[in-house]
Amino acid sequence: VPLVIVLALTALYAQFASHPMVSGALRGMGAVAAGLVLSTALKLASTLRRSSTGALWSTLLAGLTFVAIGVMRWPLAWVLLALGPLAVAVAWRKLTP
Amino acid sequence: VSPFAHGLGAADLVTLFANFLVLSMLSIGGAITTAPEMHRYLVVDHHWISDAQFSASIAIAQAAPGPNVLFVAVLGWNVAGPLGAFAAMSGIMIPSTALSLWATRWGHARRETRGVRAFTSGMAPLTIGLLLATGWILAGPAAGHVGPMLLVLGTAAVMLATRLSPMWVVAAGAAAGALGMA
Numbered sequence: 001v002p003l004v005i006v007l008a009l010t011a012l013y014a015q016f017a018s019h020p021m022v023s024g025a026l027r028g029m030g031a032v033a034a035g036l037v038l039s040t041a042l043k044l045a046s047t048l049r050r051s052s053t054g055a056l057w058s059t060l061l062a063g064l065t066f067v068a069i070g071v072m073r074w075p076l077a078w079v080l081l082a083l084g085p086l087a088v089a090v091a092w093r094k095l096t097p
Numbered sequence: 098v099s100p101f102a103h104g105l106g107a108a109d110l111v112t113l114f115a116n117f118l119v120l121s122m123l124s125i126g127g128a129i130t131t132a133p134e135m136h137r138y139l140v141v142d143h144h145w146i147s148d149a150q151f152s153a154s155i156a157i158a159q160a161a162p163g164p165n166v167l168f169v170a171v172l173g174w175n176v177a178g179p180l181g182a183f184a185a186m187s188g189i190m191i192p193s194t195a196l197s198l199w200a201t202r203w204g205h206a207r208r209e210t211r212g213v214r215a216f217t218s219g220m221a222p223l224t225i226g227l228l229l230a231t232g233w234i235l236a237g238p239a240a241g242h243v244g245p246m247l248l249v250l251g252t253a254a255v256m257l258a259t260r261l262s263p264m265w266v267v268a269a270g271a272a273a274g275a276l277g278m279a
């Protein structure tokens with residue numbers, strides 16, 4: 001059911017997209033969506049301090065991922081293949097067997 | 098006339114499906130963490146939708162009730178109508194549902210082992226980096242415009258400081274935009 005609602009909204013939007021108020025509203029919602037995702041990221045980031053991977057390593061790994069994906073726009077698969085094993089290896093070393 | 102009326106053929110739909118199928122298996126922290134990759138694929142590489150349409154698609158899915166993964170269906174719809182929505186949505190859902198059902202069971206049985214703990218705690222920072230990148234890319238159309246940039250920062254501040262439901266913030270953003278402030 002939610003899928004139907006969302007798609008109905010989308011179709012409705014496509015119908016009226018040329019209307020300046022509708023496209024303005026969508027721009028406003030787009031900006032809010034960006035803020036929502038950023039706030040989720042920042043909330044989760046505050047938990048990194050207590051991470052068993054260690055605050056320094058966690059911040060470094062999160063920062064590297066952000067730059068590689070958000071700024072450099074490198075393909076996700078390569079970034080995960082490069083940083084994933086590194087992250088797990090660091091966490092593995094920090095954890096007591 | 099729909100602004101999204103692209104002449105996408107069957108071959109394009111199959112590549113769309115295949116691409117999202119692969120992305121599904123890379124979605125370590127939920128579908129939203131693959132949004133930067135979808136943006137690269139749909140907006141930068143293929144020009145099937147614009148930057149603003151991409152942000153708007155995610156905004157529509159955020160505003161409506163239901164799970165956030167629905168933004169994938171909206172993206173697909175905006176690329177190629179109902180068939181696009183179906184191709185994108187089934188691509189993202191099939192492998193990740195099967196994989197996560199299996200992985201959750203496997204991981205849960207071994208949640209105390211060093212390997213599983215190392216994986217979950219090691220991947221957490223990457224998920225946060227991916228979320229930051231998603232927010233950064235969604236804010237792309239706002240860059241350089243004072244009103245939208247204030248909306249991005251204001252939303253983040255309100256969500257961090259209060260427990261307000263995101264639905265109200267999205268509604269406020271829509272109202273501000275409709276009044277020409279975005």
